[in-house]
Amino acid sequence: MEGLTIGRIHSTAIVSKSATLGAGVTIGAGTIVYDNVRIGEGVVIGPYCTIGEPIATYYRHDGYRNPDLVIGPGSLIRSHTVIYAGSTIGAHFECGHRATIRENTRIGSHCRVGTLCDIQGDCHLGDYVRLHSNVHVSQKSWIGNFVWIFPYTVLTNDPHPPSNLLQGVRIDDFAVLATMVVVLPGVHIGHDALVGAKALVREDVPPEAVVVGSPAKQICTIHEVRSRRTGEPVYPWREHFDRGMPWEGIGFEVWAKQSGFCTGR
Amino acid sequence: MEGLTIGRIHSTAIVSKSATLGAGVTIGAGTIVYDNVRIGEGVVIGPYCTIGEPIATYYRHDGYRNPDLVIGPGSLIRSHTVIYAGSTIGAHFECGHRATIRENTRIGSHCRVGTLCDIQGDCHLGDYVRLHSNVHVSQKSWIGNFVWIFPYTVLTNDPHPPSNLLQGVRIDDFAVLATMVVVLPGVHIGHDALVGAKALVREDVPPEAVVVGSPAKQICTIHEVRSRRTGEPVYPWREHFDRGMPWEGIGFEVWAKQSGFCTGR
Amino acid sequence: MEGLTIGRIHSTAIVSKSATLGAGVTIGAGTIVYDNVRIGEGVVIGPYCTIGEPIATYYRHDGYRNPDLVIGPGSLIRSHTVIYAGSTIGAHFECGHRATIRENTRIGSHCRVGTLCDIQGDCHLGDYVRLHSNVHVSQKSWIGNFVWIFPYTVLTNDPHPPSNLLQGVRIDDFAVLATMVVVLPGVHIGHDALVGAKALVREDVPPEAVVVGSPAKQICTIHEVRSRRTGEPVYPWREHFDRGMPWEGIGFEVWAKQSGFCTGR
Numbered sequence: 001m002e003g004l005t006i007g008r009i010h011s012t013a014i015v016s017k018s019a020t021l022g023a024g025v026t027i028g029a030g031t032i033v034y035d036n037v038r039i040g041e042g043v044v045i046g047p048y049c050t051i052g053e054p055i056a057t058y059y060r061h062d063g064y065r066n067p068d069l070v071i072g073p074g075s076l077i078r079s080h081t082v083i084y085a086g087s088t089i090g091a092h093f094e095c096g097h098r099a100t101i102r103e104n105t106r107i108g109s110h111c112r113v114g115t116l117c118d119i120q121g122d123c124h125l126g127d128y129v130r131l132h133s134n135v136h137v138s139q140k141s142w143i144g145n146f147v148w149i150f151p152y153t154v155l156t157n158d159p160h161p162p163s164n165l166l167q168g169v170r171i172d173d174f175a176v177l178a179t180m181v182v183v184l185p186g187v188h189i190g191h192d193a194l195v196g197a198k199a200l201v202r203e204d205v206p207p208e209a210v211v212v213g214s215p216a217k218q219i220c221t222i223h224e225v226r227s228r229r230t231g232e233p234v235y236p237w238r239e240h241f242d243r244g245m246p247w248e249g250i251g252f253e254v255w256a257k258q259s260g261f262c263t264g265r
Numbered sequence: 266m267e268g269l270t271i272g273r274i275h276s277t278a279i280v281s282k283s284a285t286l287g288a289g290v291t292i293g294a295g296t297i298v299y300d301n302v303r304i305g306e307g308v309v310i311g312p313y314c315t316i317g318e319p320i321a322t323y324y325r326h327d328g329y330r331n332p333d334l335v336i337g338p339g340s341l342i343r344s345h346t347v348i349y350a351g352s353t354i355g356a357h358f359e360c361g362h363r364a365t366i367r368e369n370t371r372i373g374s375h376c377r378v379g380t381l382c383d384i385q386g387d388c389h390l391g392d393y394v395r396l397h398s399n400v401h402v403s404q405k406s407w408i409g410n411f412v413w414i415f416p417y418t419v420l421t422n423d424p425h426p427p428s429n430l431l432q433g434v435r436i437d438d439f440a441v442l443a444t445m446v447v448v449l450p451g452v453h454i455g456h457d458a459l460v461g462a463k464a465l466v467r468e469d470v471p472p473e474a475v476v477v478g479s480p481a482k483q484i485c486t487i488h489e490v491r492s493r494r495t496g497e498p499v500y501p502w503r504e505h506f507d508r509g510m511p512w513e514g515i516g517f518e519v520w521a522k523q524s525g526f527c528t529g530r
Numbered sequence: 531m532e533g534l535t536i537g538r539i540h541s542t543a544i545v546s547k548s549a550t551l552g553a554g555v556t557i558g559a560g561t562i563v564y565d566n567v568r569i570g571e572g573v574v575i576g577p578y579c580t581i582g583e584p585i586a587t588y589y590r591h592d593g594y595r596n597p598d599l600v601i602g603p604g605s606l607i608r609s610h611t612v613i614y615a616g617s618t619i620g621a622h623f624e625c626g627h628r629a630t631i632r633e634n635t636r637i638g639s640h641c642r643v644g645t646l647c648d649i650q651g652d653c654h655l656g657d658y659v660r661l662h663s664n665v666h667v668s669q670k671s672w673i674g675n676f677v678w679i680f681p682y683t684v685l686t687n688d689p690h691p692p693s694n695l696l697q698g699v700r701i702d703d704f705a706v707l708a709t710m711v712v713v714l715p716g717v718h719i720g721h722d723a724l725v726g727a728k729a730l731v732r733e734d735v736p737p738e739a740v741v742v743g744s745p746a747k748q749i750c751t752i753h754e755v756r757s758r759r760t761g762e763p764v765y766p767w768r769e770h771f772d773r774g775m776p777w778e779g780i781g782f783e784v785w786a787k788q789s790g791f792c793t794g795r
Binding site for chain 3: 266267268269271277294309311312313341361398413416443444462478479490492493500505506
């Protein structure tokens, strides 16, 4: 379709001569690819994005060189998204519309970042992380693998705002944060933990704990959560859900053995 | 004004040959109208929108045909908005900037959807629905007529995230959800109910109930709510407010009789 | 860099003949500057913004004249931002991506408004105000000087939604509102007050009070808050933090004497 034809650079796109594009890259109308961006094979970028957005020093200093931005092969970046220079994004990344990803962020492979998400930079995301729409990830956040975060959840970092002391949140593998959770600075959420909708998380959450409320308190472990419909256990979710996961169709246990993946570090 | 002149297709707009445009349609700079979009008479679309955005299968399958998108006459769609293919939007629709509306959504007539709203698809909105800024409507949500939802409210759908079981929320006519409410999956909010700011709604809300808190509890009925300023009743709101409503200037009762509108179904 | 070269109007920008541009103004690709916008010296505007966005009457009445919009010198406006006609923004303003600022808003000097912020119009912001990402400022909000508001905080205005009675919030100098706070209509937050994350503020907050919870209750004064790390006091923040503030490098007390600034009005 005109405006976004797979395999074509749209005639109104603006691509720096110092950008590197893999085979079969698609770039939509009006999208700007700034200096020193390296885009992997088969990447699709929608219209009106800015990729390799200059960081703040561009506006303040002469002799600025745009830091490298790497976008892994097979990624899909939807319209109006802004990705800053100076980050590395793994293969098969997918994002919604109007996402923002700032500098010095490392994102693993197969991650999805929803519409309106705001990743503030100096962040780490592992592999297969799922951020639903409108998730706010403050600077210095550290997110493991297979973590799910639902809409309007905010990871904070400043214990005494405004201050110069930034303490990022840490979230371990397989943890799930439901809608509109706030996690306070420096909190560590253990692997496979489940944080209920609208929780305010002030203290560390043990692995496999279920916490709810404001402030969040542990009410049980994930093994005690049952489906209201079937009465069957539903967590750990990796034993019950596989869409888009590397164990799709074969089950987590088989995949973990085959791949040597080690749960919970 | 240049960039958005009423009655003109801007020279930088990109309009598919298979799109159908009614008389007097306005399309702003850079806006893309993809295949199989049908735009009603007098519709105004601001700059840098994408209308008829291809759904996910476009990126995965050859032989893709963009599903039809219908936008009713007299609608106003502000800049940077993304509306997916495969939805039907009624007459006199109005939206703010950067709204997102995904596929398989049915929207009635005279609805307003604010800046940054995110309607995730497979949704129903009746007539005269008002979503203020930054409302998140999950897949399978069902919203009746004359419903008001205020900023940062989230309608959820997944009882055991992540899962494949989606249970949409149902909100009946004239209900009001204040700012930053979360409604849990499958909850039914009755007609004329009022949900207070920051409530977490876990259970069904009876018609005309006022609920507040986290978890939300009923504190009274809407008939007991009085204006702090005047001491007079203020609900049901349709007896006290008419701006933009079909009973503007004549009152709800007169209009309901004239139109045969039946409250509360 | 192409797409955003400092000191240049990009060839794809659309600038009204009635706009006034100061020396050295930069305008990015595709940005639209509508009628009667006055842009100060050295202002940088990123790509795909709309500056001087026509207000609602443009779509309803012939003979519309776009109200004047003034943007002070040295400002930096990032991509996809929408600023309506009819506002005045002071010098050295800086905003993130996709901010929205509506009509009849007065913003002082040296303010920063983050990505996705939504200022709904008829608002006042003093000098050196800091809105982090995704802050929602309703119509008729009044914000003093040196106020900090963190992500997903909402200032409301309608005591009986939907109604025609709008009661804006008032926030005095040096107050700090943490993440995901909701302030109810007509509430007055005193100077130097600190509102904790996720608070629901229903009643006025005294100067220098610390309030937390839902509904928010005072737990102490700011003088009693100590750093978890050092055990030292951390508020009033102006005695401990100076980045980007006019007292940077000299301390608040020296600056206040030199400038004649009077705390707390």
